[in-house]
Amino acid sequence: MGSRLIGYGSYLPEHIMTNQDFERVMDTSDEWITTRTGIKQRHFARDDETVADMATIAAQRALDNAGLTIQDIGLIMVATTTPELDFPSVAVQVAGRLGAKNNVPAFDLRGACTGYIYALHCARGFFTAGMHRRIMIIGAEKMTRFIDMSDRSTAVLFGDGAGALIFEHSSSSYSGIIDTVVMSDGGAFDCLHGTPDHKISMNGPETYRRAVQCMPAAARYIMQHAGITSENIDWIIPHQANLRIIHSCAAHLDFPMDKILITVDRHANTSGASGVLALAYAFDNGIIKAGQLVLYPAFGSGLTWGAALIRV
Ligand code: ACO
Numbered sequence: 001m002g003s004r005l006i007g008y009g010s011y012l013p014e015h016i017m018t019n020q021d022f023e024r025v026m027d028t029s030d031e032w033i034t035t036r037t038g039i040k041q042r043h044f045a046r047d048d049e050t051v052a053d054m055a056t057i058a059a060q061r062a063l064d065n066a067g068l069t070i071q072d073i074g075l076i077m078v079a080t081t082t083p084e085l086d087f088p089s090v091a092v093q094v095a096g097r098l099g100a101k102n103n104v105p106a107f108d109l110r111g112a113c114t115g116y117i118y119a120l121h122c123a124r125g126f127f128t129a130g131m132h133r134r135i136m137i138i139g140a141e142k143m144t145r146f147i148d149m150s151d152r153s154t155a156v157l158f159g160d161g162a163g164a165l166i167f168e169h170s171s172s173s174y175s176g177i178i179d180t181v182v183m184s185d186g187g188a189f190d191c192l193h194g195t196p197d198h199k200i201s202m203n204g205p206e207t208y209r210r211a212v213q214c215m216p217a218a219a220r221y222i223m224q225h226a227g228i229t230s231e232n233i234d235w236i237i238p239h240q241a242n243l244r245i246i247h248s249c250a251a252h253l254d255f256p257m258d259k260i261l262i263t264v265d266r267h268a269n270t271s272g273a274s275g276v277l278a279l280a281y282a283f284d285n286g287i288i289k290a291g292q293l294v295l296y297p298a299f300g301s302g303l304t305w306g307a308a309l310i311r312v
Contacts, residue, residue: 001127001128001129001130001169001170001171001173002127002128002169002170002171002172002173002174002175002176002177002178003123003124003127003135003167003168003169003170003175003176003177004167004168004170004172004175004176004311005165005166005167005175005176005310005311005312006066006068006134006166006167006168007062007063007064007065007066007067007068007164007165007166008061008062008065008163008164008165008166008276008279008280008283009057009058009059009060009061009062009063009064009065009163009164009280010058010061010161010162010163010164010276010277010280010281010284011054011055011057011058011061011161011162011163012043012160012161012267012277013043013044013045013046013049013054013160013161014043014046015043015044015045015046016041016042016043016044017041017042017043017044017159018030018040018041019033019034019039019040019041019156022155022156025149026149026150026152026155027152028152028156033156036242036244037156037157037242037243037244037264037268038242038243038244038246038262038264038265039156039157039242039243039264039265039268039269040265040266041265041266041268042158042159042160042266042267042268042270043159043160043161043267044144044159044160045142045144045160049142049160050084050142051080051082051083051084051090051140051141051142051162052083052084052090052093052094052097052140054140054142054160054161054162055078055080055090055091055093055094055138055140055162055164056093056094056097056098057162058138058140058162058163058164058276058280059076059094059098059136059138059164060098061164062136062164062165062166063098063166065166066166068134068166069098070095070098070099070100070102070104071100071101071102072134073100073102073104073134073135073136073166074104074105074132074133074134074135075104075105075106075123075126075131075132075134075135075136076091076094076095076104076105076106076107076135076136076138077091077106077107077108077109077119077122077123077135077136077137077138078090078091078094078106078107078108078109078119078138078139078140079108079109079110079111079115079116079118079119079137079138079139079140079272079273080108080110080115080138080139080140080141080272081110081111081112081115081141081194081271081272081301082141082142082143082145082146082271083108084142084145089106089107089108090108090138090140091106091107091108091138092106092107094106094138109122111182111272111300111302111304112192112271112272112300112301112302112304113239113241113269113271113272113274113298113299113300113301113304114182114239114272114298114299114300114302114304114305114306115139115271115272115300116137116139116272116273116274116275116276116298117180117182117275117296117298117306117307117308118182118304118306119137119139120137120177120180120296120308120310121180121181121182121306121308123135123137123167123177124177124179124180124308127167127169127176127177130169132169133168133169134166134167134168134169135166135167136164136165136166137164137165137166137167137276138162138163138164138165138276139162139163139164139270139271139272139273139274139275139276139277140161140162140163140272140273141160141161141162141270141271141272141273142160143158143159143160143269143270143271144158144159144160145198146158146194146198146199146200147200148199148200151199151200153202153204154200154202156268157241157242157268157269158200158268158269158270158271159267159268159269159270160270161267161270161273161277162273162276162277163273163275163276163277163278163279163280164276165276165279174311175311176310176311177308177309177310178226178309178310178311179222179225179226179308179309180222180306180307180308180309181218181221181222181225181306181307182304182305182306183214183218183304183305183306184302184303184304184305185302185303186302186303188210188302188303189302189303190203191203191206191207191210191301191303192207192300192301192303193301194301208242208244208245210299210303211241211242211245211249211299211305212245212248212249212252214299214303214305215238215239215245215249215297215298215299215305215307216249216252216253216297217305218297218298218299218305218306218307219236219249219253219295219297219307220253221307222295222297222307222308222309223295226309228293228309230253230254230255232293233255233259233293233294233295234259234288234292234293234294235259235260235261235282235288235292235293235294235295236250236253236255236259236260236261236294236295236296236297237260237261237275237278237279237282237294237295237296238260238261238296238297238298239269239274239275239297239298239299239300240262240263240264240267240268240269240270240274240275240277240278241264241269241274241299241300242264242269243262243264243265246260246262246264249297261278261279261281261282261287261288263277263278263281266281267281271300274298275296275298279294279312283312288312289312290312291311291312292311292312293309293310293311294309294310294311294312295307295308295309296308296309296310
């Protein structure tokens with residue numbers, strides 16, 4: 001039992017914060033941000049805009065795209081690290097706001113920037129077990145809740161947004177979520193973590209070093225496990241944290257940059273929403289076509305990392 005992708009949707013807050021906007025409020029420059037990270041702009045949510053607000057809009061757009069209503073969904077998983085409320089989950093709030101009457105199971109999972117890969121991993125397991133007919137995966141983050149404008153080394157890196165994907169079970173194991181792998185190393189907690197007062201503590205160079213090891217390793221594992229080479233893959237959508245990390249991963253994998261989707265320049269790092277937003281952007285702009293094979297490596301706080309192989 002496999003799956004197929006039947007709908008997608010995304011939401012980006014209206015307000016765009018450019019590097020030039022940062023130049024006006026802190027000691028930084030477009031030149032520094034661009035050369036160190038590749039980021040040119042990011043979307044910032046309004047103060048009154050919540051993770052659940054953004055997730056609900058992305059979810060409704062995915063349902064519209066699939067021609068479904070929330071009653072047709074058998075499970076909702078939201079990858080988020082930045083919910084405003086400790087309980088209930090964002091997933092349950094989304095179900096409620098969309099008027100679910102089918103007691104749909106719904107829960108959040110926290111995998112930081114790897115959260116959407118963890119969600120895909122769970123979905124693959126549920127489909128393999130034949131447990132759900134349709135699963136909605138949402139990645140939604142309000143990273144601005146953690147942005148400290150007095151810390152220029154992290155403030156410029158992140159953005160807000162939400163993306164949603166709907167998968168349906170299929171008898172083919174060569175479509176939808178074909179393979180996944182997820183890992184963690186809690187011993188590397190100090191690399192990157194949130195603080196109790198909602199700030200980001202990051203050892204940038206060490207995080208960078210681990211990212212360029214772990215993402216290619218996860219990608220290689222998937223290719224070996226699925227019995228494919230880089231030539232079989234149409235697109236790599238790496239977690240969008242930093243263009244230099246992406247370039248380095250491409251070099252490690254000997255994968256040409258023209259097959260690597262880049263959205264970090266326009267979205268910055270949206271953590272658990274990153275890969276879902278990137279795929280939605282690629283569909284909206286006709287970059288990735290139905291039937292193509294996409295490899296999705298990701299890495300984030302935890303440390304956590306992993307990869308998924310998807311035929312879209
Ligand atoms: N503007 C101008 N100067 C800055 C800024 C800024 N926004 N931020 C830091 N600097 C300065 C530092 O103060 C330092 O100055 P100093 O030498 O006078 O002390 C100088 O720039 C160099 O700082 P480094 O930390 O050495 O810069 P580096 O080249 O390592 O780049 C960066 C920093 C971009 C954070 C890099 O380490 C990196 O990309 N790390 C990965 C972190 C990441 O992507 N985290 C996201 C979450 S994890 C994930 O999603 C994969």
